[in-house]
Amino acid sequence: MQSNSHRWTNKSMIAQIDGAYVAAQIRLIRQVQKGTILLLEGSTDAKVFDQFIDRSVCEIEIGFGKPNVLDAIDLLEDEGFQGVVGVVDADFDRLTGTTYSLDNLCVTDVHDLDLMIFLSPSFDRYIAEYGNKDRIENQFDGDLSRIRSKIIDCCLPLAHCRLASERRNLRLTFRELKHEELVDRETLKINRDALIAAIISRSAARSTAANLNAYIKNEEAKLHDSYQVASGHDVAAVLGIALRKLIGDRRDVHTWASEIEAGLRLAFDWQALACTGLYRCLRSWEVNNKPYRVFRQ
DSSP: OOOOOOOOOOOHHHHTTHHHHHHHHHHHHHTTTEEEEHHHSHHHHHHHHHHTBOOOTTEEOOSSHHHHHHHHHHHHHHOOOOSSSEEEOTTTTHHTTTOOOTTTTTOSSSSSSHHHHHHHHHHHHHHHSSHHHHHHHHHHHHHHHHHHHHHHHHHHHHHHHHHHHHHHHOOOTTTTOOOTTTTOOOOOOOBBHHHHHHHHHHHHSOOOOHHHHHHOOOOOOTTTHHHHHSOOOHOOOOOHHHTTTTTTOOGGOOOOOHHHHHHHHHHHHHHHHHHHHHHHHHHHHHOOOTTTTBBBB
């Protein structure tokens, strides 16, 4: 069973897709596919789930974004459509109090799927393969949990900036942010002033450095759960920087965020998945929606 993701490769075409279109595609799929349809935000999510699903009874469909997944599930539930379940990233929902009254939806345990993988035993296996054992021992006494915390802490100023932008509708732009220009590879500390300047310079919305710094401090004072704030993409980028010197000696070209994300995904196995609330949610959905199944037996 094949996803429809290959049919949409042009960014301008993808931008035109909405929840109604995704729901219509799922209705068309149902005419030839009677099993479960697992609706995911994007193609990287599909790479994670593809190794776990039973392809004979479950097909992955891409929604091209969280809003489309939510809208499509809502439309399909209203008409009593059966056998479709969506998975979305929590993003900042738990911090902003956003909830969804949808029976056929599961949400990641933490901010996003990439961060879930980072917090799983996959991280330990990845570091065992690509980290420098002596440097890890010297810098962190061999304690991988301290490395995780160091990376998360580095990401928090940027994470709180993202949260402030969403909460206050600042319309800040974070695309193509170069983490390596903001993070010291020896100490893994982020340059807060450089971060704010970089975000302001690439954003059309008007915001002074002083105001943005104040917004970030305001979010920091609320002592949010770090795992609900930090973005998996930022974490992967900082882990890559750490592997260049602090805990490894990898070449820059092998430590871009996309490379780190791919490596962690490959290390994510059944044992790691089974420990998550997301897995339990999908298993519960299977129980409540027999005979539809998602996972291999």
